[in-house]
Amino acid sequence: MKNTVSVKKNKDFRLIYKRGKSSVSPVLALYARKNKKPSNRIGITVSTKVGKAVVRNRVRRRIREAYRINEKSFLPGYDIIIVSRVRAAKASFREIEKNLLELSARLGLLSEEQE
């Protein structure tokens, strides 16, 4: 994740939720906003509704891995927040990856070569 920094502050999360574009699937929800910087910032949210600590960690790691593998196809200069929904606890890595790419394409975050 060479070109990516994580979103940490609650302020930033609120701003992206308010001003950003969003799209939703049964497994994930995605928010994105242009940040006018050369790199991307990514934030991952997994609430207690999803499960206990072990389950939440697994979901978060899979989402991160899915982003890492496909990092090159994302356009730079965006703040992205990925929110897991309850179904993500039972989803496999492949499903999560597929969902992430679909949602990103819908918001126009992917470079045109990949599409």
Place this chain on the structure above:
RNA sequence: CGAGUAAGCCGGACAGCCGCGUGCGUCAUAUGCCGAAAGGCGGCGCAUGAGGAAAGUCCGAGCUCCACAGGGCAAGGAUAACGGGUAACGCCCGCCGAAGGCGACUUCAGGAAAAGUGCAACAGAGAUAUACCGCCUCGAAGGUUUUAUUUUAGCAGUAAGUCGAUAAAAUGUCGCUUGUAUCUUUCAAACCCGGCGAAAGCCUGCUUUUGCCGGAAGAGGAGGAGCAGCGACACAAACGAGACUUGGUGCUUUAGCAGCAAGUCGAUAAAAUGUCGCUUGCUCCGACGAGGUAAGGGUGGAAACGUGAGGUAAGAGCUCACGGGUGAGCAGGGAACUGACUCAUCCUGCAAACUCUAUCCGGAGCAACACCGCAUAGGAGAACAUUAAGGUCGGCCCGGCUGUUCUCGGGAAGGUGGCUAAAGCGUCGUGGCAACACGCCGCGUAGAUAGAUGGCUGUCUAAGACAGAACUCGGCUUACAGACUUACUCGCUUU
């Protein structure tokens, strides 16, 4: 072989590729990038990287702050047979007692009820003490009936003789709720009838189905009364004087029986009257009243320790014998405790009711706390003075602080530290029944800060459960697929 009991141990492994946190080494750079600042930021190599419960946060410690964390007092809290282990503990080990199990073994908040207070609903006569019934003593209004059987223990006088005991029945009162299905009240499905409406069918005014309302009917349920049944109690005991004749009346085949009227006889010293009993003593029952008693009484978790005898008006640990509990003495044991004997005996349960006894505990928590940075209120440090009152100091007291001047300087959000070597782990030896302690040798084992273990592929296998460190340890509790080891118990079979 099967069924169990206890203790311990494991909680997937290996290989390849891509990726993450930390440490070390090395190369590189920075007058750079992010940020207001403090501060942070790269590549490569090597090493290392979640649990038995990391969980719950239920106990005990370290550590930090509350000026000191010191002494005393009060309050509050905790623990609770006994001995030991431990830094400490509410933990662990051993042992005692109680309960459970055929047994291996398991479970127990297991001090004191004989210091005191309190509580024990309902039921029950009575709940830690009671006289409601009963039993006994004294006084006392008063005193149902019939039949059958058996027997002669007792049976004062006038004055004769019969009476008693047992059983059953009638009658009355109370209780039980077993039966009956006689009456009644209420709820009530189906069947039936009528009215109104709807739908369908056609033969167009009928049929079928269905809804609502009303009537009738009520299988059955519940309650009450009655009857039957069952049980308990009362109806007792002693003594008695009426008899005969005639008449008529009623019942009746007669005999006879019932009662009425008149007369005669009997009881009184006499007469009169014209009653059916009277007198004295004893005895039985007894509404009710006074006292004694703690044997018995459908209750209750619990009823003055239990059984038997003596004793008494009736009774009572009132006395005696045997037995149980408790306390003291004696003996054994380190102690809890155990034991036979002696003496005493205030003998229901509850202290997870108050309380008493013994021991322990100051409070808060790493989001503590320290430092850096940062605008306003606040504040901090140093020096000097004061400590009377008042105020304040994380319960109160002892005790500390308070005022003035000078200097520094800023809550929130942010950064760095705290942060991991620790009462640590393992082998062996010694001591100890054990928990554990000591000694030698070896190892040195995550440290993040929006929070590091993931993805893909292959092999092995039965491999799937519960589950993710957040300052650190010692325990406890709770969750958990399965695999293994050791010891022991019971049962069956074979030898």
Place this chain on the structure above:
RNA sequence: GGAGAAGUACUCAAGCUGGUCGAAGAGGCGCCCCUGCUAAGGGCGUAGGUCGCGAAAGCGGUGCGGGAGUUCGAAUCUCCCCUUCUCCG
């Protein structure tokens, strides 16, 4: 991560120094009054969860977040779990 508080009918709740308690009170639900109609307001009445038997009426068991314990007896006292909420930079 740490520190606390609460849990009772459909909802809000009282009862929590143990006893005739399975439940006070209110909302709710049904009927009536008021109004052209509705709401609000007023009056009267009513069942309470769940399991079994039964056509219904009714009868019995269980039930105060769950499970153990103490006690003759637990919504209440004690312990262990579960769930929800609040606070701490």
